[in-house]
Amino acid sequence: xxxxxxxxxxxxxxxxxxxGKYGDQLPQNPSLSMTLRQSLTRTTINYQFNSNxxxxxxxxxxxxxxxxxxxxxxxxxxxxxxxxxxxxxSLELEIISANTFPHSSGIASSASAFSALALGLLSVIEExxxxxxxxxxxxxEASEMARLGSGSASRSIYGGYVVWxxxxxxxxxxxxxxxxxxxxxHPVFQxxxxxxxxxxxxxxxxxxxxxxxxxxxxxxxxxxxxxxxxHVIELHDVLTRGNMDRFIEIVExxxxxxxxxxxxxxxxxxxxxxxxxxxxxxxxxxxxxxKIPLCFTLDAGPNVxxxxxxxxxxxxxxxxxxxxxxxxTSNHFLDDGIxxxxxxxxxxx
Ligand code: PMV
Numbered sequence: 001x002x003x004x005x006x007x008x009x010x011x012x013x014x015x016x017x018x019x020g021k022y023g024d025q026l027p028q029n030p031s032l033s034m035t036l037r038q039s040l041t042r043t044t045i046n047y048q049f050n051s052n053x054x055x056x057x058x059x060x061x062x063x064x065x066x067x068x069x070x071x072x073x074x075x076x077x078x079x080x081x082x083x084x085x086x087x088x089x090s091l092e093l094e095i096i097s098a099n100t101f102p103h104s105s106g107i108a109s110s111a112s113a114f115s116a117l118a119l120g121l122l123s124v125i126e127e128x129x130x131x132x133x134x135x136x137x138x139x140x141e142a143s144e145m146a147r148l149g150s151g152s153a154s155r156s157i158y159g160g161y162v163v164w165x166x167x168x169x170x171x172x173x174x175x176x177x178x179x180x181x182x183x184x185x186h187p188v189f190q191x192x193x194x195x196x197x198x199x200x201x202x203x204x205x206x207x208x209x210x211x212x213x214x215x216x217x218x219x220x221x222x223x224x225x226x227x228x229x230x231h232v233i234e235l236h237d238v239l240t241r242g243n244m245d246r247f248i249e250i251v252e253x254x255x256x257x258x259x260x261x262x263x264x265x266x267x268x269x270x271x272x273x274x275x276x277x278x279x280x281x282x283x284x285x286x287x288x289x290x291k292i293p294l295c296f297t298l299d300a301g302p303n304v305x306x307x308x309x310x311x312x313x314x315x316x317x318x319x320x321x322x323x324x325x326x327x328x329t330s331n332h333f334l335d336d337g338i339x340x341x342x343x344x345x346x347x348x349x
Contacts, residue, residue, distance in 0.1 A: 020215030029228035030165030037339025114149030159341025186242030275327035
């Protein structure tokens, strides 16, 4: 039996950050993210069932070129999944992946990559077994599978605002898989834009796995995990009520806290750069002067995500072109925003 399956899945930006993990890629604190619309990974899986195989045979191409480093990571990932889905060890797989965002944009691509992959693999497993899950259990299982590849990938399985990790307050969320924010989102937040400003596109020196591990000895860890709980609970409420002022405060505090934790670890390190600080200061200055609500957030890197409401697009694009691009590597920004989540590609050639 053989076939081909393609999924497209987006990246996401955490508003409340996941930073610190334990056990089988489980989060030390809950996180809340916004799924993006433009920054996607498209992954095609060509599969062939071969009952003589003892371990998965894999060929991996990224943007048309073999990528041995990612292929190794992928093989490990497939071995981990074999416990749950023994059929994986009897598969010959050719996985072809490409990003819609520029190759060297510095955007974390593990979330889009592992979510596209998990959705693709689960579709292959369903095709081979002939068993079809309900819509809900398919996405739940895919989120759990994506989590094993990269924690933040668990959230990219869904569009809109997504929570991953248990909280003391809400009982619907858990550590195994992400779930979309369960209450209605206020219209103010339904069309959020994210201008991604690339300050430095190079791969960072300290990756997120090492960063998560450093939380184990970070003296501020327990206070941080408590703060993240509070922020998820409060942001949940803010998203329902449409309170942009409080949204800005929480999101910016989360971004700065993430980087403060890095600086306060042993050894401490810094991922913000001069351009990052200049952009942050200009964003705050612009907000003060114009009273236009906009804010920044950061991933584990120097690039800045500028979040703003649709109504102010003209003013913000003008600000970016006039003052912020000066600190960016290229002459343009990635014009992204909230998106509907992954999609299976049916018209594949
Ligand atoms: O999914 P990972 O292991 O690459 O960790 C992601 C960590 C952050 O991007 C900094 C925060 C987050 O919640 O996405």
